[in-house]
Amino acid sequence: MRLRVTISTRAREIPWDQVQAPGRSVFYEALERQDPQLGATIHANGWGPHGIAPFGHSAPTFPTTKRQEGKYVVGGTGTVEFGSPIPEIITALAKDFTTIPILDWGGTALKVEKTTIVDPPAFASGRGRFRTINPITVKAEATRTTEGRVIRGKQLLPGEPGFDVALQHSIRRKCETFGHGSDVQLEGITWIGPKRSFAVTGHGHWGKKLGAPIEVEVSGPPAALQALWSTGIGGSTASGFGWVAA
Numbered sequence: 001m002r003l004r005v006t007i008s009t010r011a012r013e014i015p016w017d018q019v020q021a022p023g024r025s026v027f028y029e030a031l032e033r034q035d036p037q038l039g040a041t042i043h044a045n046g047w048g049p050h051g052i053a054p055f056g057h058s059a060p061t062f063p064t065t066k067r068q069e070g071k072y073v074v075g076g077t078g079t080v081e082f083g084s085p086i087p088e089i090i091t092a093l094a095k096d097f098t099t100i101p102i103l104d105w106g107g108t109a110l111k112v113e114k115t116t117i118v119d120p121p122a123f124a125s126g127r128g129r130f131r132t133i134n135p136i137t138v139k140a141e142a143t144r145t146t147e148g149r150v151i152r153g154k155q156l157l158p159g160e161p162g163f164d165v166a167l168q169h170s171i172r173r174k175c176e177t178f179g180h181g182s183d184v185q186l187e188g189i190t191w192i193g194p195k196r197s198f199a200v201t202g203h204g205h206w207g208k209k210l211g212a213p214i215e216v217e218v219s220g221p222p223a224a225l226q227a228l229w230s231t232g233i234g235g236s237t238a239s240g241f242g243w244v245a246a
Contacts, residue, residue, distance in 0.1 A: 001090045001230050002083040002118040002246070005097055007060060007110040014060065014072045017199040017208075018106030020134065020240030023057035026103055027082060027238070030096035031089070038088060047086070048177035055084040056232035058133060058243045060105060077113065080105075081243070085178050085227040090117060118246065120226035127187070128218050128225040135196050135211025136234035136242040138166040158192045158212045167216070170234055175224040184220030184228075191215035200239040211241055 031039030047054035062078035080103070082093055094115050097103070103110040121128070140153030140162055156163040168186040175184045193213035200209050216233070218225060234242035 001085060001087060001120060002081050003090050003093050003097070004079055004081050004116045004118050005103070006077065006079055006113040006116070007103065008077045008113055009060075009062075009074055009108060009110050011074055011108045013068075014074055014105065014108050016072055018108065019059045019072050019198060020057075021199040022104070022106035023059070023080070023082070023240050024238050026105065027055060027057065027093070030093050034092040034096045035088065038092065042089075048179070050173045050177050052174060052177045053238035054086055054177065054231065055082060055089060056230070056237035056243055057082045057240050059240055060108075060110060061133075074108070080110065081118075081246075083230040083232070083243075085120075085230045120229045123222040123225040123229075126219055126222060126225075128229065129190070129215065130218065130228065130233055130244045131191065131215040132213045132233065132242050133245050134213065134232075134240050134243045135193075135198065135209075136167075136214055137209050137211035137236060138163065138170050138234045140166050141169065155209065157195065157210065158189065158214045164189060167234060171218060171228065174231065174233070175220065175227060178224075178227045180221055180224035180227060184218060184224045187217040187219055189214055189216050198240065200236055200241075209236060209239075209241065 028039055046052050058081040060080040062074045065073045065075050097112050097115050137155055140156055142153050156166050172182045176182055195212045197208045197210040229244055231237050232242035232244055
């Protein structure tokens with residue numbers, strides 16, 4: 001399930017370090033106003049057995065603007081989307097965004113024109129093709145030395161050795177998080193886009209992550225595929241990574 005927010009702005013560009021990063025704060029501020037207990041629980045513990053943030057979001061997009069090299073150009077009417085397979089989250093966001101006139105997107109004022117709840121595709125065949133609009137990144141599994149010391153897994157980019165294994169693991173963990181089991185399979189990566197880094201924030205930290213958009217084919221129970229469509233795929237979806245084209 002997604003909430004599509006139609007927006008407008010008089011701004012002409014958004015700084016690159018604010019293209020994706022503000023979405024996480026916008027999400028939690030909305031939950032704090034509408035369902036403080038739910039927001040606090042998600043912020044502190046995540047969701048499900050793996051403690052994953054149960055949502056994702058897009059960057060603001062303005063399809064009628066002309067691209068300019070080195071700038072993220074905005075202006076006129078556009079959209080920004082938030083997604084989660086948890087209905088209470090989408091309901092709270094919809095209620096909040098209909099009561100506030102402006103979204104503060106890292107200092108850029110986005111006027112809320114309307115909100116629309118969008119249901120996920122049926123995925124009745126048990127297969128889905130997901131192309132991400134935003135870059136995707138995943139982390140390799142942690143390993144343990146013979147002395148018992150844990151070595152954290154490194155971030156992997158699409159096309160790097162081990163990426164497909166790490167993405168498979170990430171997809172299964174996400175489906176388990178929402179109660180859909182682990183019977184979901186990455187069937188193949190059909191396209192890899194250009195690399196790009198975006199700023200991320202969370203739990204008092206700020207930094208940049210490098211990723212690349214991809215297209216993948218996944219098979220599994222329809223409800224599991226709907227959850228992936230709703231939240232995005234890969235890691236850091238709460239920071240806008242891995243958002244899937246509608």
